[in-house]
Amino acid sequence: AQTVTQSQPEMSVQEAETVTLSCTYDTSESDYYLFWYKQPPSRQMILVIRQEAYKQQNATENRFSVNFQKAAKSFSLKISDSQLGDAAMYFCVLTGANSKLTFGKGITLSVRP
Amino acid sequence: NAGVTQTPKFRILKIGQSMTLQCTQDMNHNYMYWYRQDPGMGLKLIYYSVGAGITDKGEVPNGYNVSRSTTEDFPLRLELAAPSQTSVYFCASSLTGNYGYTFGSGTRLTVV
Numbered sequence: 346a347q348t349v350t351q352s353q354p355e356m357s358v359q360e361a362e363t364v365t366l367s368c369t370y371d372t373s374e375s376d377y378y379l380f381w382y383k384q385p386p387s388r389q390m391i392l393v394i395r396q397e398a399y400k401q402q403n404a405t406e407n408r409f410s411v412n413f414q415k416a417a418k419s420f421s422l423k424i425s426d427s428q429l430g431d432a433a434m435y436f437c438v439l440t441g442a443n444s445k446l447t448f449g450k451g452i453t454l455s456v457r458p
Numbered sequence: 459n460a461g462v463t464q465t466p467k468f469r470i471l472k473i474g475q476s477m478t479l480q481c482t483q484d485m486n487h488n489y490m491y492w493y494r495q496d497p498g499m500g501l502k503l504i505y506y507s508v509g510a511g512i513t514d515k516g517e518v519p520n521g522y523n524v525s526r527s528t529t530e531d532f533p534l535r536l537e538l539a540a541p542s543q544t545s546v547y548f549c550a551s552s553l554t555g556n557y558g559y560t561f562g563s564g565t566r567l568t569v570v
Contacts, residue, residue: 445503
């Protein structure tokens with residue numbers, strides 16, 4: 346079975362500062378994919394970033410980057426130069442050969458102006 | 459390009475009623491999914507399909523049924539609605555199953 350753990354329910358960051366959201370996971374598969382999804386108050390699920398387990402290089406998408414530690418089964422998201430529009434719930438998500446997504450419980454990020 | 463379209467966006471059901479949540483995608487994706495999101499929680503998989511004519515149960519299938527007669531459509535049927543089915547329902551699709559998923563905007567269902 347696959348599990349995803351997001352132990353911090355809430356975080357807050359000052360606008361323009363950097364924040365890191367933590368995630369750990371567990372899977373018995375060697376080939377899997379990890380994602381961070383953003384869910385703003387509009388309820389829409391938005392893909393933020395994707396990481397393939399076989400790639401050692403950490404994924405980056407503009408102000409968003411990950412720290413993927415495969416041996417530790419850790420997958421944290423770093424948001425640089427935080428903006429008010431980054432305020433949302435963020436989900437760490439895992440998928441493997443069965444193509445089913447396993448979600449963490451999510452973390453609510455607030456951005457202080 | 460509409461992506462994944464879910465209807466309705468909101469619905470109130472009485473206990474024991476039935477309804478179908480519609481989901482259509484126009485991206486020719488093989489993989490389609492139904493998830494539910496309870497307050498303050500992540501999404502849990504109800505049913506999924508890897509292609510027309512093929513469906514399989516997810517983590518929380520009880521009380522639901524699905525069908526996949528075409529690539530585009532993946533309706534979710536609720537039979538004998540119960541208060542425990544009050545939730546937000548998301549339909550999603552994916553081309554390969556692991557590249558990324560496109561989600562619909564969700565259906566907020568309340569059973570009273």
